[in-house]
Amino acid sequence: MSLFPEIRLIPVSRLTQGSKWRVQAMRSYSAPQLLWITRGQGRITVGGVTRGYGSHNAIFIPAHTMHSFEVTSQVYGTAVMFSAGSDTDLPETPHHLRIRDGMVQGEFTILLESLQRELEGRKPAAKRAIQHHAGLISVWLERRIADAEETITTPESARRLAAGFAALVEKEFRTDKSVSGYAATLGVTPTHLTRVCKQTCGRTASELLSERKISEARRLLADTRAPVNQIATALGYASPAYFTRVFHDRTGQSPLTFRRAV
Template sequence: MSSTPQILSLAQWMHGAPWRLALQHALQRHALVWVTRGQARVTVDGIRRGVGVHNALAIPAGTLFSLELGPQCFGLVCLIPPGGPTLMPDRPQHLRIREVHTQMELTALLDAMQRESNHPRDFSDEALGAHAQLMTVWLRRAMIAHEAPDRPNAAHRLVAAYAAMVARDYQSPMLMADYARDLGVTPTHLTRSCRQCCGLTAAEILTQRSLHAARVMLEDGGDSIRHVAVQLGFRSAAYFSRFILHHTGQTPSALRKSAATKKAA
């Protein structure tokens, strides 16, 4: 993974495949999303919220999330490697920026990063890193100025804990009921809480995370289908193939071939 921050439009981030953002998944890098047009829905740590114009989302690396973009939604995302000099918050943030000068500050920083990325010059990597550090200074100032979020209720705390476990353990053969047991609740209670917080059942959250990982490995990687199934905790390649067919309408091999054809076009 490169140590240089990356700037992309939301359309570029999606790579022409809405599932890459719309299914539950986690990133190896921190993300700062800035929406400048249209509407979207984000689910972070199992909590769904609407996202509008001049909303900023900070999503720490390893956080379970999904982003569903509306048809007219436009914006930018800055992807920041963890462990470097650019400081990002430990917890997700959703900031609605109402002050025009504050909106303009972030837009100017991201535009400068786009120029460096699209037209590389000497020391562009350093310039991108410097702009990213300024961007996170902007973010921390905006967090201080922003209204304090409501304290999470019991359902939110439970679902956030479940989302963190799914992000960490989705490659294990654990079932939703196993997660519920480890959280000290019944599967019914966990499912009810998930529905309340994001409109998905607990099983759907786990399924989406596994499906996202499977599609990435099949469409972007070269491992055998059997090896992909083993890595994701499926008890057999046949069961994995039925899982992919059920959720995509294609077999794993057909899905891989279709993705390769689109990339070659």
């Protein structure tokens, strides 16, 4: 366990080592994170909206926000992982910022390097210094959000609905609730919800829901010894046989084969 659990810095290249599915599948974390991409490009889905990312992009993802991250070996950067109980002031909504000013890019690089030195060292008052560095990172982020130009072309109403659906899925994906049920809760038709999800992230509503369930199934299979039938029940599947069929359709493996492989 880290001596300084308030914040961690993880190279983006390490996020996929050994378990690429943990990054590319729909999932959420119990703590906020800030992705700082310094080289490479790809696509990232946050809160039901997919956007391309490139060099010098800062992507803030609040805790318990459904997301998936397309990353290759050509992508470099740092993931700033805050703690779930951090006192650092951070935004409550996702943000995707394209940092074009070289001085601002350098400013953030210096912040990360200074924080890394404190994390690696054993200097007096290191814990307090780390907390202050985390605060400076949050200030940098807040200022960049204030300076940001609006570059999202998706209509605001579509983004709100997609974000609402993603947030609702994150809360209730362990139940047997269907897309029709989610649409009813959101006050729209299943057809409209599916059309909006397709527009905002290139996936249908049912694909997003299924991806989130299967992502959690993979995590439970890899990280726990829970029986397959127990996992099926915990995720709201009608039966273990149906869960096995859906899992195989999404991953190309049976749950037990996947568990043995990892």
